[in-house]
Amino acid sequence: DQQVKQNSPSLSVQEGRISILNCDYTNSMFDYFLWYKKYPAEGPTFLISISSIKDKNEDGRFTVFLNKSAKHLSLHIVPSQPGDSAVYFCAASAYRGYQKVTFGTGTKLQVIP
Amino acid sequence: GAGVSQSPSNKVTEKGKDVELRCDPISGHTALYWYRQSLGQGLEFLIYFQGNSAPDKSGLPSDRFSAERTGGSVSTLTIQRTQQEDSAVYLCASSLALTGAAELFFGSGTQLSVL
Numbered sequence: 001d002q003q004v005k006q007n008s009p010s011l012s013v014q015e016g017r018i019s020i021l022n023c024d025y026t027n028s029m030f031d032y033f034l035w036y037k038k039y040p041a042e043g044p045t046f047l048i049s050i051s052s053i054k055d056k057n058e059d060g061r062f063t064v065f066l067n068k069s070a071k072h073l074s075l076h077i078v079p080s081q082p083g084d085s086a087v088y089f090c091a092a093s094a095y096r097g098y099q100k101v102t103f104g105t106g107t108k109l110q111v112i113p
Numbered sequence: 114g115a116g117v118s119q120s121p122s123n124k125v126t127e128k129g130k131d132v133e134l135r136c137d138p139i140s141g142h143t144a145l146y147w148y149r150q151s152l153g154q155g156l157e158f159l160i161y162f163q164g165n166s167a168p169d170k171s172g173l174p175s176d177r178f179s180a181e182r183t184g185g186s187v188s189t190l191t192i193q194r195t196q197q198e199d200s201a202v203y204l205c206a207s208s209l210a211l212t213g214a215a216e217l218f219f220g221s222g223t224q225l226s227v228l
Contacts, residue, residue: 006155034216043117043204043219044156089156098144098163099208101217105155 003027004092006104014112019077021107023090026071030092032099033066035075038087038106047088048075080111115139117220119205125226126195134190134223138207145188146208146217147172147180151201159203162188195227 005024013019021035031052036044050057050064050073057064063076077084090104118137126132138145147159158172162182173179177196182188192199202224206217 002155004155036217036219041221043206043221044217045219046216049216091156097168098161100158100161100169101146102158103148103156 002105003030004090004102004104006090006107008107009105010108010110012110012112013080015082016079019075019080019084019109019111021075021077021088021090021109023073023075023104024071025073025092027092027094027102028071029094030102031095032093033064033073034091034093034101035062035064036089036091036103038089044089077109080109082111082113085109085111117205117207117218119203119220119223121223122221123224123226125228127228128197129194131191131193132195132225134192134203134205134225136188136190136205136220138186138188138205139218140186142207142209142218143185144208145182146206147188147190148204148206149201150204150222156204159190192225195225197227200225200227 003026034049035047037047038044048059048062050066066073087106087108089106093099093101120135145162148156160180161169164185165182177193180190202222204222206219208217
């Protein structure tokens with residue numbers, strides 16, 4: 001049962017353009033959503049998060065949008081840079097005595113110079 | 114070091130052998146997680162520790178998998194009688210937070226290959 005889904009395994013974008021990565025979830029108990037970025041041979045690193053009480057959170061070139069009614073979130077990167085090329089994981093957490101974090105399958109982003 | 118440290122970084126073993134994977138979390142982080150990533154798959158939750166106890170072991174795929182944590186710090190994930198389907202990257206993460214934004218800090222992982 002995949003509770004967090006990233007339906008696009010890969011995405012290619014020209015440098016300077018907007019990258020939009022999408023994520024869908026099924027569990028309405030999730031109350032926090034996060035994006036992680038992973039380079040080859042490294043562990044994932046935290047990028048940005050959003051609480052379920054918000055619909056948007058910005059941090060520099062990165063913005064996360066949450067649509068609770070659609071159980072959908074997206075990560076916008078603008079402008080995209082070659083260094084943004086990585087695998088992006090969507091994650092969601094629900095408090096079950098602790099914050100249990102469930103990850104999606106990842107989207108590999110390639111930013112073409 | 115300031116980050117999460119995992120060892121070994123690579124492990125090649127023969128089917129049927131036991132392996133031990135080690136994780137040194139960030140000092141002071143009471144929460145510790147093990148995940149694994151199989152080829153082409155997402156991050157699969159294995160086990161969660163709070164201090165030395167493991168209140169959530171629901172992700173361990175079989176009784177061949179076990180983990181412990183000592184002194185509220187170092188954790189060891191043990192896989193007995195390894196099988197080829199155990200081949201994956203095993204990732205350890207630690208966290209300060211019990212509630213709210215659950216930012217996890219990951220190590221670089223152990224690439225396990227079972228021949």
